[in-house]
Amino acid sequence: MSQIAPALEAAPTAVLHTRRRRGVRGKWxxxxxxxxxxxxxxxxxxxxxxxxxxxxSFYNWNGYGLPxxxxxxxxxxxxxxxxxxxxxxxxxxxxIVVSICVQIPLALWLATMVTKSIKGAVVFRLIxxxxxxxxxxxxxxxxxxxxxxxxxxxxxxxxFFGQNAPFWLADKNVAFSAVLGVIVWKYFGFHMMxxxxxxxxxxxSVLEAADIDGAxxxxxxxxxxxxxxxxxxxxxxxxxxxGSLQLFDMIMPLTGGGPSNSTQTLVTFLYSFxxxxxxxxxxxxxxxxxxxxxxxxxxxxxRIFMRND
Amino acid sequence: MTDTAEPIDxxxxxxxxxxxxxxxxxxxxxxxxxxxxxxxxxxITTALGGFKTLGELRGNxxxxxxxxxxxxxxDILMSHRYWxxxxxxxLIAGLTVFLxxxxxxxxxxxxxxxxxxxxxxxxxxxxxxxxxxAATAILPLFIRIRDLGLLDTYWGVVLxxxxxxxxxxxxxxxxxxRGLPSELFDAxxxxxAGYFRFFWHIALxxxxxxxxxxxxxxxVGSWNSYILPLIMLNTESRYPWPLGIMxxxxxxxxxxxxxxxxxxxxxxxxxxxxxxxxxxxxxGLTAGAVK
Numbered sequence: 001m002s003q004i005a006p007a008l009e010a011a012p013t014a015v016l017h018t019r020r021r022r023g024v025r026g027k028w029x030x031x032x033x034x035x036x037x038x039x040x041x042x043x044x045x046x047x048x049x050x051x052x053x054x055x056x057s058f059y060n061w062n063g064y065g066l067p068x069x070x071x072x073x074x075x076x077x078x079x080x081x082x083x084x085x086x087x088x089x090x091x092x093x094x095x096i097v098v099s100i101c102v103q104i105p106l107a108l109w110l111a112t113m114v115t116k117s118i119k120g121a122v123v124f125r126l127i128x129x130x131x132x133x134x135x136x137x138x139x140x141x142x143x144x145x146x147x148x149x150x151x152x153x154x155x156x157x158x159x160f161f162g163q164n165a166p167f168w169l170a171d172k173n174v175a176f177s178a179v180l181g182v183i184v185w186k187y188f189g190f191h192m193m194x195x196x197x198x199x200x201x202x203x204x205s206v207l208e209a210a211d212i213d214g215a216x217x218x219x220x221x222x223x224x225x226x227x228x229x230x231x232x233x234x235x236x237x238x239x240x241x242x243g244s245l246q247l248f249d250m251i252m253p254l255t256g257g258g259p260s261n262s263t264q265t266l267v268t269f270l271y272s273f274x275x276x277x278x279x280x281x282x283x284x285x286x287x288x289x290x291x292x293x294x295x296x297x298x299x300x301x302x303r304i305f306m307r308n309d
Numbered sequence: 310m311t312d313t314a315e316p317i318d319x320x321x322x323x324x325x326x327x328x329x330x331x332x333x334x335x336x337x338x339x340x341x342x343x344x345x346x347x348x349x350x351x352x353i354t355t356a357l358g359g360f361k362t363l364g365e366l367r368g369n370x371x372x373x374x375x376x377x378x379x380x381x382x383x384d385i386l387m388s389h390r391y392w393x394x395x396x397x398x399x400l401i402a403g404l405t406v407f408l409x410x411x412x413x414x415x416x417x418x419x420x421x422x423x424x425x426x427x428x429x430x431x432x433x434x435x436x437x438x439x440x441x442x443a444a445t446a447i448l449p450l451f452i453r454i455r456d457l458g459l460l461d462t463y464w465g466v467v468l469x470x471x472x473x474x475x476x477x478x479x480x481x482x483x484x485x486x487r488g489l490p491s492e493l494f495d496a497x498x499x500x501x502a503g504y505f506r507f508f509w510h511i512a513l514x515x516x517x518x519x520x521x522x523x524x525x526x527x528x529v530g531s532w533n534s535y536i537l538p539l540i541m542l543n544t545e546s547r548y549p550w551p552l553g554i555m556x557x558x559x560x561x562x563x564x565x566x567x568x569x570x571x572x573x574x575x576x577x578x579x580x581x582x583x584x585x586x587x588x589x590x591x592x593g594l595t596a597g598a599v600k
Contacts, residue, residue: 113341128345135533150367275447
């Protein structure tokens with residue numbers, strides 16, 4: 001997603017220029033043989049389904065036969081009437097807020113520490129990145145155990161203090177906060193890696209110059225390092241937004257969207273209300289809404305914040 | 310960090326090679342160890358939990374098991390389903406990686422080195438795929454797979470996975486191919502090589518790093534994927550492991566010791582491969598983001 005703009009801008013015109021003097025000999029065979037496989041697959045399984053989603057979204061259809069019962073914008077009206085959908089929207093928003101306010105500062109803080117020359121820095125980096133490599137489903141399952149009120153780690157901690165443990169994931173007021181914790185646990189390592197790459201790209205002489213001018217550690221961080229990491233921060237936020245909109249795999253083993261739809265995200269909402277009930281029209285409409293949100297956020301974010309990156 | 314107020318200390322604190330002050334060091338290690346513990350404790354207790362009895366989990370989820378129940382792990386390792394699911398995941402991921410590499414390298418080569426009318430348009434067409442997740446079109450995708458008769462087959466999972474991986478892979482390959490020195494082309498073409506020979510004998514052998522990157526991204530994505538197999542597969546004997554783990558949990562709903570053993574065994578391959586090939590994997594998984 002993030003790659004679109006840089007790729008288009010980066011097209012090196014100098015290379016194109018030298019290429020021109022070479023003949024066009026044998027050009028068409030390779031085009032005709034090399035492009036179509038990817039093109040056909042991509043059209044069949046990415047572009048057409050998205051177009052079909054827009055089409056199906058105007059029908060009441062269970063997926064069998066042809067869609068015939070045209071109901072106009074009814075599916076869309078239904079979506080926005082559902083409180084579960086509002087929960088999903090709010091939850092996706094909360095994930096983004098927590099990513100920006102908790103996860104990214106945490107990732108940056110850790111990145112500054114593991115790029116110092118201390119023993120074991122590489123081992124810490126590996127450990128911090130490990131949750132990101134695990135499957136979302138496995139991570140969700142592990143944390144379901146952690147949060148379990150009878151056999152889990154939380155239960156054991158409460159018992160240690162002589163208390164009865166709550167079932168966090170079964171309490172609609174607490175469940176989503178618990179899910180947010182797992183999200184931070186699972187993904188901060190990825191953002192940390194982005195920041196490590198960003199920190200390593202900073203010219204050391206700039207920091208040395210700041211030293212000579214007598215800057216303190218804090219001053220150097222906020223006046224030199226952070227501004228130079230601007231593009232990395234913007235990239236990191238971008239991935240947090242994109243990741244939030246796709247979140248599904250981890251929610252399923254943790255809560256499945258419950259209790260009382262309090263942990264739905266847009267994709268789990270689509271799954272629970274479209275796929276599970278085989279409401280193809282309604283589910284497609286949810287897909288279209290999700291698509292519009294993705295594209296709008298991606299484009300406006302790039303326009304506003306990443307124009308110069 | 311607050312104790313680096315003096316310029317001299319600040320200088321040593323951040324320029325690599327020289328040693329840090331004791332206070333700074335203690336602060337660093339304490340913070341890192343706390344975070345590392347939060348990462349590792351859930352993983353270790355999961356693995357240890359698999360060796361316990363359910364009764365022991367109730368009071369002793371953190372400690373070592375009083376008696377090691379090897380049978381929890383043994384039974385799973387002896388069972389058909391564990392190996393079947395691992396095999397299914399491997400097969401699906403293998404097919405996905407192979408097809409993504411083949412199709413995206415070919416298409417990207419054309420975009421990188423063959424000038425023709427509409428090439429920019431077609432490239433942008435593929436980049437549309439980067440803008441939305443597969444979940445948005447999951448129902449029409451289900452209907453397409455069903456109408457093609459691919460429901461409940463490996464291909465029903467592989468083909469959409471490949472299609473949704475093409476955008477990113479083509480972009481990575483194209484940028485890499487473009488970066489190859491242009492003298493190579495001139496030399497090859499002067500020697501009478503055509504595009505095909507150039508692709509096969511020069512461009513591809515030089516592209517090992519990007520092949521590794523794209524391969525790792527597609528493999529990890531496919532190995533961990535859940536939503537596509539969930540929608541496309543019905544027969545348990547074809548389930549990859551993330552689906553299998555959910556079924557297993559459904560069956561043994563509160564027998565946490567068995568579920569924990571099962572989780573541990575399913576994530577072990579990932580952890581082993583990660584530590585064995587960490588440099589490549591970290592580079593691969595972040596390359597897509599940074600480049």
